[in-house]
Amino acid sequence: xxxxxxxxxxxxxxPVAAVDSFGLDxxxxxxxxxxxxxxxxKTTTLQMVAGLVRPSAGTIMMGERDITHLPPPQRELxxxxxxxALFPHMTVAENVSFGLEMRKVAKAERDRRVKDILxxxxxxxxxxxxxxxxxxxxxxxxxxxxxxxxNPPVLLLxxxxxxxxxxxxxxxxxxxRRIQQVVGITTIMVTHDQSEALSISDRVVVMEQGRxxxxxxxxxxxxxxxxxxxxSFVGKSNFLAATAxxxxxxxxxxxxxxxxxFQANDRPKxxxxxxxxxxxxxxxxxxxxxxxxxxxxxxYFMGNQWLVSxxxxxxxLSVAVQNFGAPPPPIGEKVGLVWRNxxxxxxxxxxxx
Amino acid sequence: xxxxxxxxxxxxxxxxxxxxxxxxxxxxxAFTPENTLTMPWNSLSLRWFEAVFEHADFMASFWNSVRLAxxxxxxxxxxxxxxxxxxxxxxxxxxDALNALFLSPLIIPHLVLGVAFLRLFSLxxxxxxxxxxxxxxxxxxxxxxxxxILASLTSMDRNAENAxxxxxxxxxxxxxxxxxxxxxxxxxxxxxxxxxxxxxxxxMSIFVTSPSTVTLPVRMYMYASESIDPMMAAVSALxxxxxxxxMIVLDRMFGLDRLLVGKG
Numbered sequence: 001x002x003x004x005x006x007x008x009x010x011x012x013x014x015p016v017a018a019v020d021s022f023g024l025d026x027x028x029x030x031x032x033x034x035x036x037x038x039x040x041x042k043t044t045t046l047q048m049v050a051g052l053v054r055p056s057a058g059t060i061m062m063g064e065r066d067i068t069h070l071p072p073p074q075r076e077l078x079x080x081x082x083x084x085a086l087f088p089h090m091t092v093a094e095n096v097s098f099g100l101e102m103r104k105v106a107k108a109e110r111d112r113r114v115k116d117i118l119x120x121x122x123x124x125x126x127x128x129x130x131x132x133x134x135x136x137x138x139x140x141x142x143x144x145x146x147x148x149x150x151n152p153p154v155l156l157l158x159x160x161x162x163x164x165x166x167x168x169x170x171x172x173x174x175x176x177r178r179i180q181q182v183v184g185i186t187t188i189m190v191t192h193d194q195s196e197a198l199s200i201s202d203r204v205v206v207m208e209q210g211r212x213x214x215x216x217x218x219x220x221x222x223x224x225x226x227x228x229x230x231x232s233f234v235g236k237s238n239f240l241a242a243t244a245x246x247x248x249x250x251x252x253x254x255x256x257x258x259x260x261x262f263q264a265n266d267r268p269k270x271x272x273x274x275x276x277x278x279x280x281x282x283x284x285x286x287x288x289x290x291x292x293x294x295x296x297x298x299x300y301f302m303g304n305q306w307l308v309s310x311x312x313x314x315x316x317l318s319v320a321v322q323n324f325g326a327p328p329p330p331i332g333e334k335v336g337l338v339w340r341n342x343x344x345x346x347x348x349x350x351x352x353x
Numbered sequence: 354x355x356x357x358x359x360x361x362x363x364x365x366x367x368x369x370x371x372x373x374x375x376x377x378x379x380x381x382x383a384f385t386p387e388n389t390l391t392m393p394w395n396s397l398s399l400r401w402f403e404a405v406f407e408h409a410d411f412m413a414s415f416w417n418s419v420r421l422a423x424x425x426x427x428x429x430x431x432x433x434x435x436x437x438x439x440x441x442x443x444x445x446x447x448x449d450a451l452n453a454l455f456l457s458p459l460i461i462p463h464l465v466l467g468v469a470f471l472r473l474f475s476l477x478x479x480x481x482x483x484x485x486x487x488x489x490x491x492x493x494x495x496x497x498x499x500x501x502i503l504a505s506l507t508s509m510d511r512n513a514e515n516a517x518x519x520x521x522x523x524x525x526x527x528x529x530x531x532x533x534x535x536x537x538x539x540x541x542x543x544x545x546x547x548x549x550x551x552x553x554x555x556x557m558s559i560f561v562t563s564p565s566t567v568t569l570p571v572r573m574y575m576y577a578s579e580s581i582d583p584m585m586a587a588v589s590a591l592x593x594x595x596x597x598x599x600m601i602v603l604d605r606m607f608g609l610d611r612l613l614v615g616k617g
Binding site: 076146 | 510512515518519523526530534535
């Protein structure tokens with residue numbers, strides 16, 4: 001029996017399915033991310049778990065308890081909204097204490113718990129401020145503290161970092177994970193930012209058009225995306241058109257226009273397939289030494305790495321080159337490209353594209 | 354902030370002067386010791402203010418107007434809060450009609466309203482009742498309360514209410530602890546506009562007041578149509594003073610910018 005179980009939950013708006021047969025079992029203490037482009041139904045899913053949107057079908061179980069039709073106050077889940085939704089007319093301490101008041105916790109006990117949780121999010125000194133007197137990052141931590149102070153069994157986060165600037169976002173990402181680990185709370189986070197999902201989750205749920213398309217650990221998801229959409233949405237990818245000869249042990253893949261063939265363990269359907277390979281798994285070398293030869297068409301310096309594009313007979317390939325040693329060859333130069341065939345993934349062409 | 358050029362500055366000063374001059378003149382004339390409407394160049398006197406306070410009819414009308422404005426503004430606020438909640442949050446048949454109905458007193462000339470109410474009240478045999486006068490004023494000022502409450506409702510983050518729900522608050526608690534406090538600027542701003550509009554209303558009131566319920570503007574109108582003496586200026590000065598003090602109090606309490614312009 002898993003801790004939180006979402007079974008076949010759907011939400012229809014008229015004939016349109018915003019969420020279609022969503023099923024997921026969450027273990028106690030897990031950090032799950034719902035990842036997908038906007039409009040994929042991830043926020044609707046979260047709101048159904050929170051009780052703010054009524055599912056059209058399916059059940060949601062907390063252990064043995066069916067919470068599908070319970071109103072939000074009786075679910076006792078912690079929710080952090082994208083806009084933080086702090087109460088503007090209350091101080092930080094009053095905001096955080098609200099949930100305890102609703103639970104009729106005695107004043108002394110309330111004060112103690114508010115103090116403890118504010119210490120956890122490093123906001124003890126600002127307890128008497130109003131939300132409008134605080135920065136975005138601070139407000140966000142108030143929202144997290146307010147959701148956590150009631151000791152909810154599950155914490156739901158709706159795009160918690162999207163309103164922060166880039167630097168703060170990265171910092172808060174790890175802060176979020178730290179708090180989650182300290183409290184040991186089961187967490188579901190909605191995000192459209194793949195790096196956020198990869199860096200702090202135990203498992204990532206990818207959603208497209210209301211459906212789950214892959215559930216995996218971040219590493220598996222990145223290394224073995226199930227379809228071309230995921231491989232380009234989660235990280236960057238090069239796609240090469242290829243043909244597959246199926247045989248007993250797997251398939252022989254021939255990359256178009258190049259004469260390159262290799263044995264793949266993947267068994268995509270059909271003859272026409274896509275080979276995809278991550279930019280960081282390609283290496284530049286001398287023109288004659290690579291598996292394929294190309295000409296550099298663009299070269300961008302990103303600080304920690306270079307992003308080089310090379311035109312090859314198989315198409316234009318992006319290569320990520322660590323900023324280590326001399327800069328890569330300039331535009332117009334001939335280069336060779338090297339990779340390990342094991343790093344290539346073969347997917348049915350055009351699937352879900 | 355960009356500074357105004359000299360031409361713009363002169364223009365703005367003229368507009369402000371044009372708006373304020375009549376009020377300043379009225380207030381100055383109120384202090385004249387003479388029997389006619391003249392500027393008090395030589396000496397100041399409070400005799401016309403005394404005259405107002407000793408004039409029983411004026412004082413009765415003043416208190417009448419205060420009671421009327423308090424009651425009608427409060428009643429219209431009590432009607433406007435649920436109406437605004439319904440209009441912004443629910444889809445129902447006749448929603449637009451309800452919205453239009455609440456705004457219609459702004460569009461229908463008060464003269465027409467006055468005649469219509471007069472006719473209605475005489476048919477009902479209710480002419481001259483203070484309760485019905487309050488009802489007519491509540492109707493006439495409701496557009497102001499509804500508009501301001503609607504404005505603060507639409508600009509409100511509804512997730513604050515959702516957050517309260519997830520923290521364990523029932524619907525009634527959410528309304529009292531979250532919705533109402535967040536609506537307070539709209540409610541008090543609407544109430545204030547309603548109060549002032551009711552206190553000022555003349556056109557319709559001429560038709561629906563009776564000798565026992567004459568309001569201050571109607572009393573002034575009746576008095577002024579017979580004779581003009583500096584007592585009228587004194588009454589006007591007092592009305593301006595009441596409005597100014599109300600505004601200052603509200604500004605100190607909530608900030609007028611926030612109430613009327615909706616600045617956070």
